[in-house]
Amino acid sequence: MIVTSALRLAAAGSAAMLLVLSAPVTGAATPPRPPAAAPLLAPGSATEPTPPARRFVDPARLDRPGTQVQPLAGAPAVPSPSALSWVVADADTGEVLAARAAHRRLPPASTLKTLFALTALPQHEASERHTVAAEELTGIGEGSSLVGVKEGYTYRVSDLWNGVFLSSGNDAVHVLASMSGGWESMARQMQEKARSLGALDTHVVSPDGYDAPGQVSSAYDLAVFGRAGVRDPEFTRYCSTAYADFPAGSWSYGIANTNRLLTGADGVGRYPGLIGVKNGYTSNAGNTLVAAARRGDRTLVVSVMNPQSGGGLAVYEEARELLDWGFEAAGRVRPVGSLLPPTSPEARAETEAAGAADARAVSVRGGAGAPAAGPARAGAVEETGGPSVALPLSLVGSACAAALVLWAWRRRVPRT
Numbered sequence: 001m002i003v004t005s006a007l008r009l010a011a012a013g014s015a016a017m018l019l020v021l022s023a024p025v026t027g028a029a030t031p032p033r034p035p036a037a038a039p040l041l042a043p044g045s046a047t048e049p050t051p052p053a054r055r056f057v058d059p060a061r062l063d064r065p066g067t068q069v070q071p072l073a074g075a076p077a078v079p080s081p082s083a084l085s086w087v088v089a090d091a092d093t094g095e096v097l098a099a100r101a102a103h104r105r106l107p108p109a110s111t112l113k114t115l116f117a118l119t120a121l122p123q124h125e126a127s128e129r130h131t132v133a134a135e136e137l138t139g140i141g142e143g144s145s146l147v148g149v150k151e152g153y154t155y156r157v158s159d160l161w162n163g164v165f166l167s168s169g170n171d172a173v174h175v176l177a178s179m180s181g182g183w184e185s186m187a188r189q190m191q192e193k194a195r196s197l198g199a200l201d202t203h204v205v206s207p208d209g210y211d212a213p214g215q216v217s218s219a220y221d222l223a224v225f226g227r228a229g230v231r232d233p234e235f236t237r238y239c240s241t242a243y244a245d246f247p248a249g250s251w252s253y254g255i256a257n258t259n260r261l262l263t264g265a266d267g268v269g270r271y272p273g274l275i276g277v278k279n280g281y282t283s284n285a286g287n288t289l290v291a292a293a294r295r296g297d298r299t300l301v302v303s304v305m306n307p308q309s310g311g312g313l314a315v316y317e318e319a320r321e322l323l324d325w326g327f328e329a330a331g332r333v334r335p336v337g338s339l340l341p342p343t344s345p346e347a348r349a350e351t352e353a354a355g356a357a358d359a360r361a362v363s364v365r366g367g368a369g370a371p372a373a374g375p376a377r378a379g380a381v382e383e384t385g386g387p388s389v390a391l392p393l394s395l396v397g398s399a400c401a402a403a404l405v406l407w408a409w410r411r412r413v414p415r416t
Contacts, residue, residue, distance in 0.1 A: 062102040062220060062337040069098040075332035079325050081318035082308040085219040088326045091227045091292055091299040095335035097326055099219065102337065105201050106305050108217035109280030110145070110168045111288045112209035114225040115202065115217075117164065117235055119193045120180045126158040126234070136178040137171055141210040144170035147246055147255060159247055165238040165278065166257045167246075173208040183207065198341025199224045211284040222303035224339045226277045226290040230299065239276030260316050261291055268316045271323065275299070279315070287315035293323050300326040 061068050069078045078098050085101040096102070131154045140146075147162075147169030149155070155175075163172030177186040187204045194202040201218035209215075229235040242263050245252040259279045260268035275292040286306035293300055302322045307314040 059337060062096065062099055065101070067098065067100045068102070068336040070334035070336055071329075072332050072334065076325055076328045078329075079318070079321040081304065081321065082310060082314065083219075083304045083306055083318055084308065085303075085305040086318070086322060087219040087223040087303045088322045089223050089227065089301050089339050090326075090330075091230055091301045094227060094339040096220075096223075096337035096339060097300075097329060097333050097335060098322075099336060102220040103201050103218050104305075105203075105216040105218055107211055107215060107282065107285035108202075108209055108222060108305070109211075109282045109285035109288045110209040111222050111225075111278050111280040111290050111303070112202075112204070112207070112215075112217060113164055113168065113173065113280070114222065114229055114278050114290055115190050115194055115199075115204070116173060116177075116186070116207050116209075117161070117238070118197075118225060118228055118232075119190045120176050120186065121161070121232070121234055123180045124157045124176075126156065126161070128157045129154055130157065130160070130175070130179060132175055133178075136175045138174075139183065140170050140174055141206070141208075144208070144210060145258075146171045148248065148253075149175055150248070153247070153249060155247060161238050162241065162244040162255065163246060165276075166241060166244055166255045168258055168278075168280065170208040170210060177207050194221065194225075196341070197224050197228055198339075209280055209282075211282045219303040219305050220337075220339075222288070222290050222305070223301050224341075226292055226301040226303060227339050229277055230275050230292045230301065236275060239278060240274075259289075259291075260313065261319065266313060268313055269320075271320055277301070281312070287312060289315045289319050291319045291323065293327075295327050298327065298330055302326065 067078060067080070071078075081100075083100075085104045085106060087096060087099045087102050089096045132149055132151050134151045137149065137151060145168045147164075147167035149160070149163065149169065149171040157176075157179075160172045160176050163169035164176070174183070177183050180186055181189065186207045190204045190207055191202070194200075194204070199217075199221035201216065202221045203214055203216050205212035205215040229239060240262070242257050244255055246255045256265070257263055259274075259276065260266055261271040261274050262276065264270035271291070271293055273293045273295050275294060277290040277292050279290075280288040287304075288306065289302075289304045291302050291304075300323055302319050304315050304319050304322070307318055310317065
């Protein structure tokens with residue numbers, strides 16, 4: 001009887017424990033149930049779900065030789081420009097759609113003025129007026145393109161920027177650089193700006209892009225500068241201006257943008273939706289171009305450095321081919337890189353390490369597929385389906401053990 005009573009007591013206590021544990025707690029969030037498993041489908045089935053796109057883009061792809069592109073079904077064939085280096089990218093997302101020798105360091109010529117504008121534009125209001133001093137026009141390289149800035153004349157800052165963007169005037173660059181800290185200071189400022197944008201191939205010696213020993217950039221960096229520029233309304237206003245009047249004291253004269261894709265000059269057809277950005281030429285750099293165009297809700301930026309065939313206007317036709325391809329290939333290629341800067345050196349190292357680990361995991365599995373599950377990130381919370389049944393069972397066992405101890409003790413106590 002005592003054993004039976006004890007067992008009844010243990011059973012009742014265990015049942016009470018289970019009722020307490022199973023009752024919902026007021027205010028506590030109920031963990032979501034895991035979704036029902038999808039039925040398995042045979043490979044190649046028409047209803048087989050498309051695997052999620054890989055979120056990591058290997059930055060080392062843009063260092064590889066040859067044309068880099070990852071076409072999907074229905075993608076158009078990528079062009080084969082003669083340029084030593086080129087990039088096609090989405091200006092909104094920063095995704096690089098295709099590239100060739102993207103990080104090859106080459107002389108940029110006047111396309112470096114894109115970086116100059118990104119650096120100096122914020123320092124002065126467009127309506128500010130400035131009288132040019134003689135020393136501000138010293139040191140201009142022989143054979144430089146000029147807009148016609150004169151000593152003693154007073155110009156609005158907007159006039160000087162028109163001279164930079166339309167006529168590629170090195171005289172206007174010298175004056176604006178003098179107004180912004182001086183020539184050497186401007187070179188340092190531009191270098192810092194490039195690094196802040198993640199453009200690591202560029203070395204600035206002459207802010208106007210004039211050939212100088214050691215001065216280099218890359219198609220990747222120029223695309224970075226172009227993307228940053230077209231996201232700035234003031235920059236965009238200047239680089240998309242086809243014609244303007246330039247003051248000359250009591251009168252003015254017309255200047256035209258030297259970007260033929262914008263004006264249609266010299267037999268080069270105007271490109272529909274072209275925004276700009278900047279062309280350049282020196283005997284050392286050859287022809288260079290950063291161009292951006294908008295079609296519908298998509299904006300592309302391309303950079304082309306030193307075409308090897310087709311004459312002096314080939315840079316425009318090769319940029320046209322790349323823009324046409326980019327718009328047609330939208331949604332039909334996977335990105336091969338990104339123009340977005342890493343948030344920090346640590347973030348870049350972490351991203352590269354994650355990509356290497358991902359690639360190793362794919363290699364071990366013997367093919368492509370969804371990335372293998374890795375260790376939980378620091379600070380991540382693992383979600384579970386609900387409380388474990390181990391706790392109620394352990395309590396039941398403890399209750400039974402306690403009942404047996406009570407029964408044994410009562411047997412040792414003498415009855416009166």
